[in-house]
Amino acid sequence: MSDTHEETIRFVRDSMLPQQEPPASSVGAIGWARANLFSGPVNTVLTIISLAFIAYVLAGVLPWVFQSVWTADSLNECREIMQATWGETHGHACWAVINERWLQLLFGFYPSELYWRPILAFVLLLVAVAPVLFPWAPNKLLWVTAAYPFVMPWLMWGGTIWGPICVAIGFAILFFGAQFLASRIGSLAGLIVAVVAALIWWLFIVGPLSGELGQAMNIGLEPVASRNFGGFMLSILIGVVAIGCSLPIGIVLALGRQSDLLIVKAICVGFIEFIRGVPLITLLFVASTLLNIFMPPGTNFDIILRVMIMVTLFAAAYMAEVIRGGLAALPKGQYEGADSLGLDYWQSQRLIIMPQALKISIPGIVSTFIGVFKDTTLVSIIGLLDPLGLSNSIRSDSAWNGIYWELFAFIAFLFFIFCFSMSRYSMYLERRLKTDHR
Amino acid sequence: MLIYDTRYRSLTIQVVAMIGFMLLAAWLINNTLANLNTLGKPIEFGFFAEPAGYDINQMLVEYNNQDSHLRAAFVGLLNTLLVAFLGCITATIVGVLVGVLRLSNNWLVARIMTVYVEMFRNVPVLLWIVLAMAVLIESLPAPSAFRGDEPEATMKLFDTIAITNRGVYVPEPLFSRSLGNFHLFGNSPLRFDVSLDLIVILAVLIASIFGMRTMSARANRIQESTGVRPKTWHINLGILIVPMVIVLALLGFHLGYPELRGFNFGGGTHLRNSLIALWLALSLYTAAFIAEIVRGGILAISRGQTEAANALGLRPGKTMRLVILPQALRVIIPPLISNYLNLTKNSSLAIAVGYMDITGTLGGITMNQTGRELECVLLLMLVYLVISLLISGVMNWYNNRVKLVER
Incomplete structure (x- = not known):
């Protein structure tokens, strides 16, 4: 290099200088603050305003939360x-x-000596x-998952254990009957026969059989009526059932x-657009006043069950739209690839x-779940005692009349x-399922 | 068999599905008719013509308790549309602001906005509505606190706005030389008055905007032919303000201020707590969702677009207006409209704070008074369905208009 410039340039450095430390003002905490908080006049002003805002909020909230009264009988x-x-009544x-x-x-209003049952149901959940x-969870736990839909209602509502067992046997008839008959009389005919058999079992045999069994061998829990259900237990109960049932219905x-x-398409479109077009509260009106008429x-079945049905249908319609987005985002080549492997419709969908499609729609699915869980608060409008319904009755109690921040802060915090x-x-x-460019 | 022959397979499945669906529908209808017969109330809509017999405290059109149930439902519908309209505007303003600030270089501002968004998105909207109502009722001063020589509370903003626990009183526009009202739909339940003053003002406003557009089109032509853009902002300002001032002066425009009369405030426009609580809670809640949409829309535009615009020599303002926004809006608008739809549907929670929207009138008091659950709920659903379909129609029209034309 020095040869080429020998005639034109007087001096060329031929060894590298040692690397220098960056200036102290551009690294560490100071550098970070200069880059993120004080990078220009506008940013500096914004930072100062924000700091003042945070200080104002904390000065109000911290004493309110921590300098507070924990034991008293009334407001x-x-x-x-x-x-x-403290010499003042405000700000605490x-x-x-x-x-x-x-x-x-x-x-x-769940009986307090039976609190272990909802707690156990929650832990099992x-x-x-x-x-x-x-x-990382062991796959053997899937048996708990399979048993949960039958154990949970039994734990929550109590009663004889034979009812849930008989219903579960119905599912066993459906599943194993279909498998057994598939090899004998063809998969479709086998499925039809198994469905019919299971329906007969559920509609005509389960009721009398579980009654008989209950009389013969009375194993059961003390029954708890639905009107005693309330609070977060009720929100979680409705939310979990609606979330669990809406995903498969939504996929279908x-x-x-x-x-x-x-x-088939017209029926599905009609259902989805109808449900998505009306507010949940009107569907809850249907649950509270009309479902028995239909x-x-x-027939007169439980109000919580009716609410669960309507919330599930509501969630399923939203879920269907989210999953449809995932299906639409899939390249056509995936469908053609599945066809070229000789898979039939259900195999290609399943495998x-x-x-x-579900992987693509995870964010949408979870935000639908969150929406459903938040929407369970609407049941307070038709008179169920979810946390908001209870807050109304607490606020109208003469001892606590006039209290609101504490109550709503607690409920909001749990939600x-x-x-x-x-x-x-x-x-x-x-992040875990992300398989594209890493 | 029909099911295994590809020629008939799809037809067979559809026929079976159709039969199943018809059977289900027939079963439901049959049950319903049988049950209604037992209850002794067959389906009929005659009760809508009967007097409603209850008062509605917040209304846009005149109504008294001798008007029919249908009229009450119409008043409720207008209230629904009012709170939805107000809510959409506020939610958009707050949401766009928060969404842009979340992308700010300023770490602190971005964090505060994140806290706002997460706080509102993860807590039920009903709780926000009820909390807003409780705060308004419990923490604001009663009208009596404004009385006396040393009042505990004073009116805000140069004595023009009174914020009390019975609602907010703001100045109302009055016209001393008013043109009167224009009555529509005779004596039917859907009758309402349109203020002619308002129509004149709107007409003048539209004419002014049209004039301003003509001016800027002329400025564009001059710029294209000579390369120099004439200054137009002062002319535009004149076109906007002068005719409006003249019209307002001709109509005798003045403000009617609220003042303490007896136990309560009189004069001015009374915004009830229920309306304000609902408006505030719905707009802040929806704004959190809109903020996320705006943020996503801006992030979706690749940096190359900004760099290309800079390479063309466009200034930052023009880059935003001509390159980034048109593309970002294509991403933002569809979910934005579906959030407007959600806000409209969530406004049905008005029933929790006693705001008389259509759920409160038709699905609340009318349903409980007449006992006609089926008819009321069906009509209620139909109303919301029509609103939803209208909004979805607008969205589809927009989507088709801005859709990328691909090869």
Whole structure:
């Protein structure tokens, strides 16, 4: 190099200087603050305004939360204690209302000596969903998942154990009957026969049989009436059932909407657009006033069950649209690839299409779940005692008349924990299943 | 067999599905008719003509308790549309602001906006509505606090707005030389008055905007032929303001201020707590979702677009207006409209705070008074369905208009 420039340039450095440290103002905390908080006049002003805002909010909230009254029998007593301790009644929370009513906000009017049952059901729920949600959970736990839909209602409502067992046997008849008959009389005919057999079993045999068995061998739990259900237990119960049932129904509806069969498609589109076009509250009105009218005369089934049905249908319609988005985003080559392998419709859906479509639609599916869980609060409008319904009755209690921040902060906090962890889980799942360019 | 022959397979499945669907529908209808007969209330809509017999406290058109149930439902529908309209506007403004600020270079601002979005998205909207109502009722001063020489509370903004626990009183526009009202639909339940003053003002406003567009088109032509753009902003401002001032002066425009009369405020426009709570909660809640949509829309435009615009020599403002926004809007608008739809449907939660929207009138008091659950709920669903389909229609039209034309 020095040869070429020998004639023109007087001096050329032929060895590298040692690398220098960056200036102290552009690294570390100072550098970060300069880059992110004070990079220009506008940014500096924004930072100062934000700091002032945060200081203002914290100055109000921190003393409110931490300099608070935890034991009192009424709001007036709370205020007296505040007056005596801090010389003012404003700016301090009265958590005594939560201290007194938190069990009610969690369980409603469920008998307190039976609290172990909803708690056990909740723990079992965590065990049952673990193998679905996390890859490290042992696959044997899937048996708990399979048993959960029968164990949970028994734990919550109580009664004889034979009812859930008989219903479960019906599913066994359906499943094993279809498998057994498939090799004898063909898969379609086998399926039809098994479905008919299971329907006969559920409609005509389960009722008398479980009654007989209950009389012969009375194993059961103390029954709890639906009107005692309430609080977060009720929200989670409705939410879990609606979430669990809406996903399969939503998949079927989405497939129906994507199908070439004109009539099937029309029915699915009509259902989805109808449900998505009306507010959930009107569907809950249907649950509370009309659903019994649609059933054969004399039927009168449980209000919580009716609400669950309507919330499930509501969630399923939204789920169908989310999954349809996933199906539409899949390249056509995937369908053609499945066809060229000789897979039939259900095989290709199960092995090729659905795993990819569901993966694409995870964010939408989880935000539908979150929406459904939040929407369970609407049941307070038709008179069920979910946390918001209970908050109304607590606020109209003469002892706690006039309290609102503490109560709503507590309820909002619990909802926030559930919904926020669901959205974080969806992000984790997206990262785990991400297979494109790494 | 029909099912295994590809020629008839799809037909067979469809016929079976159709028969199954018809059987289900027939079963449901049969049950319903049987049950209604037992209850002694066959389906009929005659009760809509009967007097409603209840009062509605917030209304856009005149109504009294001797008007029919149908009239009450119409008043409720207008209230639904009112809160949906107000909510959509506020939610859009707040949402766009928050969405843009979430992308700010300023770490602190971006974090505060993230906290706002997560806080509102993860808590049920019903809770926000009920909480807003509770805060308004419990924490604001009663009208009596404004009385006396040393009042505990004072009116805000130069004594023009009174914020009380019975609602907010704002100045109302009055016209001393009013043109009167224009009555529509005679004596039917759907009758309403349109203020001619409002129509004149709107007409003048539209004419002014048209004039401004003509001016800027002329400026564009001059710029294209000479390369120099004439200054137009002062002319535009004149076109906007002068005719409006003249019209308002001709109509005798003045404001009617609220003032304390007896136990309550009189004069001015009374915005009830229920309306404000619903409006506030719905718009803040929906704004959190809109913020995420706006953020996603802006992030979806690749950096290459900005760089290409810079390479063409466009200034930042023009880059935003001519390159980024048209593309971002294509991503933003469809979910934005579906959020407007959600807001409209969520406005049915008005029933929780006693705002008389259509759910409160038709699905609330009318249903409970007449006992006609089936008719009321069906009509209620139909109304919301029509609103939804109209909004989806607009969305599809827009989607088709801005769709990328691919080869």
